[in-house]
Amino acid sequence: MRLGFSKLLTPFRIILTAYVIAMFVFSVLLFLPIASQPGVTVSYSEALFTSVSAVSVTGLTVVNVSETYSGWGVLFLALAIQLGGIGVMTIGTFVWMIFGRKIHLSQRMLIMVDHNQIAFSGLVKLMRGILAVAIGIEIIGALILGTYYLNYFDTALEAYYQGAFGALSAFTNAGFDVTGQSLIPFADDYFVQIVNILLIIAGAIGFPVLMEIREYLTSKDNNFRFSLFTKIAVSTYFIVLAVGFLGLWFLERNEYYDGLSWHQQLFFSLFNSTTARSGGLAVMDVSDLGLASLLLLSGLMIIGASPSSVGGGIRTTTLAVMFLTIRSFAMGRSDVKAFGREIHPEDRQKAFIVLSVFIVGLFTSIVLLAHFEDMQQVQLMPIIFEVSSAFGTCGLSMGITDELTQASQNTLMVLMFIGRVGLVAFLFSIRRREQKTYYKYPTERIIVG
Amino acid sequence: MRLGFSKLLTPFRIILTAYVIAMFVFSVLLFLPIASQPGVTVSYSEALFTSVSAVSVTGLTVVNVSETYSGWGVLFLALAIQLGGIGVMTIGTFVWMIFGRKIHLSQRMLIMVDHNQIAFSGLVKLMRGILAVAIGIEIIGALILGTYYLNYFDTALEAYYQGAFGALSAFTNAGFDVTGQSLIPFADDYFVQIVNILLIIAGAIGFPVLMEIREYLTSKDNNFRFSLFTKIAVSTYFIVLAVGFLGLWFLERNEYYDGLSWHQQLFFSLFNSTTARSGGLAVMDVSDLGLASLLLLSGLMIIGASPSSVGGGIRTTTLAVMFLTIRSFAMGRSDVKAFGREIHPEDRQKAFIVLSVFIVGLFTSIVLLAHFEDMQQVQLMPIIFEVSSAFGTCGLSMGITDELTQASQNTLMVLMFIGRVGLVAFLFSIRRREQKTYYKYPTERIIVG
Ligand SMILES: [K+]
Numbered sequence: 001m002r003l004g005f006s007k008l009l010t011p012f013r014i015i016l017t018a019y020v021i022a023m024f025v026f027s028v029l030l031f032l033p034i035a036s037q038p039g040v041t042v043s044y045s046e047a048l049f050t051s052v053s054a055v056s057v058t059g060l061t062v063v064n065v066s067e068t069y070s071g072w073g074v075l076f077l078a079l080a081i082q083l084g085g086i087g088v089m090t091i092g093t094f095v096w097m098i099f100g101r102k103i104h105l106s107q108r109m110l111i112m113v114d115h116n117q118i119a120f121s122g123l124v125k126l127m128r129g130i131l132a133v134a135i136g137i138e139i140i141g142a143l144i145l146g147t148y149y150l151n152y153f154d155t156a157l158e159a160y161y162q163g164a165f166g167a168l169s170a171f172t173n174a175g176f177d178v179t180g181q182s183l184i185p186f187a188d189d190y191f192v193q194i195v196n197i198l199l200i201i202a203g204a205i206g207f208p209v210l211m212e213i214r215e216y217l218t219s220k221d222n223n224f225r226f227s228l229f230t231k232i233a234v235s236t237y238f239i240v241l242a243v244g245f246l247g248l249w250f251l252e253r254n255e256y257y258d259g260l261s262w263h264q265q266l267f268f269s270l271f272n273s274t275t276a277r278s279g280g281l282a283v284m285d286v287s288d289l290g291l292a293s294l295l296l297l298s299g300l301m302i303i304g305a306s307p308s309s310v311g312g313g314i315r316t317t318t319l320a321v322m323f324l325t326i327r328s329f330a331m332g333r334s335d336v337k338a339f340g341r342e343i344h345p346e347d348r349q350k351a352f353i354v355l356s357v358f359i360v361g362l363f364t365s366i367v368l369l370a371h372f373e374d375m376q377q378v379q380l381m382p383i384i385f386e387v388s389s390a391f392g393t394c395g396l397s398m399g400i401t402d403e404l405t406q407a408s409q410n411t412l413m414v415l416m417f418i419g420r421v422g423l424v425a426f427l428f429s430i431r432r433r434e435q436k437t438y439y440k441y442p443t444e445r446i447i448v449g
Numbered sequence: 450m451r452l453g454f455s456k457l458l459t460p461f462r463i464i465l466t467a468y469v470i471a472m473f474v475f476s477v478l479l480f481l482p483i484a485s486q487p488g489v490t491v492s493y494s495e496a497l498f499t500s501v502s503a504v505s506v507t508g509l510t511v512v513n514v515s516e517t518y519s520g521w522g523v524l525f526l527a528l529a530i531q532l533g534g535i536g537v538m539t540i541g542t543f544v545w546m547i548f549g550r551k552i553h554l555s556q557r558m559l560i561m562v563d564h565n566q567i568a569f570s571g572l573v574k575l576m577r578g579i580l581a582v583a584i585g586i587e588i589i590g591a592l593i594l595g596t597y598y599l600n601y602f603d604t605a606l607e608a609y610y611q612g613a614f615g616a617l618s619a620f621t622n623a624g625f626d627v628t629g630q631s632l633i634p635f636a637d638d639y640f641v642q643i644v645n646i647l648l649i650i651a652g653a654i655g656f657p658v659l660m661e662i663r664e665y666l667t668s669k670d671n672n673f674r675f676s677l678f679t680k681i682a683v684s685t686y687f688i689v690l691a692v693g694f695l696g697l698w699f700l701e702r703n704e705y706y707d708g709l710s711w712h713q714q715l716f717f718s719l720f721n722s723t724t725a726r727s728g729g730l731a732v733m734d735v736s737d738l739g740l741a742s743l744l745l746l747s748g749l750m751i752i753g754a755s756p757s758s759v760g761g762g763i764r765t766t767t768l769a770v771m772f773l774t775i776r777s778f779a780m781g782r783s784d785v786k787a788f789g790r791e792i793h794p795e796d797r798q799k800a801f802i803v804l805s806v807f808i809v810g811l812f813t814s815i816v817l818l819a820h821f822e823d824m825q826q827v828q829l830m831p832i833i834f835e836v837s838s839a840f841g842t843c844g845l846s847m848g849i850t851d852e853l854t855q856a857s858q859n860t861l862m863v864l865m866f867i868g869r870v871g872l873v874a875f876l877f878s879i880r881r882r883e884q885k886t887y888y889k890y891p892t893e894r895i896i897v898g
């Protein structure tokens with residue numbers, strides 16, 4: 001029996017391959033001499049790390065972008081971020097569309113699985129919508145930030161350059177910066193922070209949510225109903241945001257926040273709670289926070305954003321299904337409900353799998369880094385923080401990434417890659433062809449927990 | 450509508466109450482002046498912590514038992530351990546049986562849920578068997594250790610006292626010691642270690658397994674078949690033991706083990722991998738190990754032992770269902786199989802719940818302790834270690850428990866309590882009466898992970 005090439009190339013494997021190719025191509029571009037500042041030499045492993053971090057829109061860095069990369073370098077970086085953010089496959093299909101070709105079913109499937117989308121209809125429309133919404137938001141953000149930055153920067157060129165890169169980085173949740181120190185210079189500028197928060201949320205809340213909101217606003221249909229996905233994703237997103245906000249304020253009110261004004265406390269808590277969910281931009285050196293806050297931020301990074309968004313983590317819906325299942329069990333129910341709908345058992349199963357795989361991967365990586373760094377006497381907290389940040393493709397950092405051994409940096413690269421591809425897609429890509437079961441084994445109960 | 454008293458007293462709530470009462474009674478006994486050595490004063494919070502740790506067979510301590518407690522104190526402690534180990538309800542039923550009363554169905558239910566047992570038949574026989582096997586193993590262990598200890602101790606009384614307490618502590622996985630420094634004096638005595646390892650495994654492998662093995666050995670039926678539970682629990686138990694053994698050896702071979710003989714390396718790895726699964730006895734100061742090893746040990750403590758055993762943790766079967774579900778998904782199957790049997794969907798659901806609740810509880814507790822200890826500058830690793838040890842009712846310690854603030858110690862007490870009661874039973878106890886659903890909501894798919 002011959003195994004055909006097309007059988008090996010399942011949609012999920014094509015996506016995986018596309019990401020690998022994109023990461024490789026950009027690593028070469030970022031390694032080119034024209035990409036770096038005069039007099040600065042970038043090693044290939046640094047270029048690869050930057051490329052993986054950019055395509056996976058994580059934002060962890062081993063070099064200072066503004067000091068290392070030239071105009072060309074920043075352009076390559078911006079392209080990598082844009083490509084990663086909107087999705088290699090979305091852009092591929094868009095190009096396909098521009099060339100006027102008819103989209104084949106297999107191509108549709110690609111986008112569907114890349115955005116983890118189940119509904120089949122209107123897929124092409126969805127893709128066109130994604131690009132319109134994404135680029136529209138980025139342009140508006142760039143104009144607002146750029147114009148406002150005229151107060152900060154000497155030339156209009158520099159102001160709009162900073163504004164454009166900042167809007168791209170915030171909306172794609174990439175978390176890269178060309179200021180040299182993230183948003184720390186704007187620690188007291190609440191306008192900049194609010195714009196960034198809104199951009200981060202727009203990118204992290206999930207494209208289907210944005211599309212539904214647009215449809216709701218433009219639709220003449222009075223019976224428009226938001227999908228269960230949108231209801232669960234949005235409510236979970238904001239509940240976690242509120243928990244992070246209150247938690248940070250509670251933990252730091254007598255510590256780091258001691259002596260700060262109420263509005264500074266409010267914005268530090270709000271911005272950190274938002275950025276930890278996948279944004280990766282910083283308005284302060286997070287390593288100044290207490291141990292409990294750093295753990296809380298790690299937890300937020302692990303939870304992450306909505307599926308089908310630029311964010312990562314176990315995703316809001318997984319967390320929601322976890323809690324809904326626990327609640328349903330504690331209430332003596334066998335089905336799991338939310339917003340007058342029942343959660344499909346297969347989705348509960350998927351949530352269990354995502355949670356399990358994430359925890360096993362997270363734990364293994366932390367142990368590996370602790371082992372690799374044992375000689376270097378790196379503390380446990382920064383290790384947990386950077387691993388959570390990489391796996392959740394968040395990009396917040398306690399500043400140790402560039403000091404890590406090569407083995408640790410390689411581990412972080414693998415985590416960013418899997419984190420971006422998504423656990424479900426990753427498992428699907430190693431998955432065998434669906435097996436028809438011709439006989440059923442008898443079921444036997446066991447004792448659990 | 451009146452809510453009857455009997456309706457509030459569900460079996461699970463009775464068990465919870467029984468544990469609370471036992472912990473309270475023993476805290477008072479251990480607080481009595483006759484319980485402590487002359488000249489030593491025990492505070493009530495110390496007595497309470499010791500009692501909770503003993504009844505939950507955890508083994509974390511805030512006092513040095515041999516220096517603090519008198520003969521009476523050690524006797525109370527031994528009783529608390531025995532009671533906790535075999536189960537408050539098992540002993541209760543045994544007394545009931547001795548008094549010749551007929552066991553009512555509700556009483557049977559109690560034992561069933563206490564040991565998380567599903568099969569209904571032969572329950573009284575099982576209980577009698579549990580006690581026979583448990584006390585039989587303890588007596589044999591006490592005789593072997595006591596006789597062997599004649600080499601170590603001056604008087605036969607002291608040798609058999611140490612042997613008896615040691616056998617009780619090992620088999621019930623309590624992890625308490627009256628040597629003053631756990632099994633560290635026997636770090637080079639492999640005979641003592643082997644006996645302790647066998648006792649710990651016998652207690653942790655699960656009573657149903659022991660009963661089935663006994664039935665297998667004594668049964669004349671050639672068609673005897675081990676249950677799916679026994680097969681999964683035993684194989685998972687030993688796979689995790691092997692992973693822990695190999696992992697510790699790999700991580701420490703050039704570190705702590707550097708310069709040690711191969712048999713010392715072997716026994717340190719074997720004993721630590723075994724004791725971390727719930728035993729809690731120590732042959733070395735674990736805080737001398739590297740960061741990676743300490744995390745690995747924490748992971749082993751979190752996994753824990755089999756259900757229906759003296760051990761804690763998420764339990765072997767939960768871990769097994771996790772991995773079987775992932776494997777089944779990666780292989781493109783919708784059902785989950787093991788040993789030619791299908792795992793019941795409800796058991797998969799339970800595993801998901803146990804995992805979710807455990808992780809949420811673990812994370813919250815670590816954040817709380819990090820917050821409570823912030824002033825004291827306690828490191829993160831010992832916090833994670835002690836929390837894992839308490840929630841997994843293991844009892845291994847990096848030695849910080851007695852230095853913790855009262856708030857942290859209270860948190861550990863709550864964790865030991867919930868850890869012993871078990872997450873499923875704990876959730877059942879807060880569970881409302883099973884709700885009949887008279888209408889079914891429509892099912893709607895969402896995007897997960
Ligand atoms: K990011």
Ligand SMILES: [K+]
Pocket residue numbers: 506507508622623624727728729842843844
């Ligand atoms: K224990």
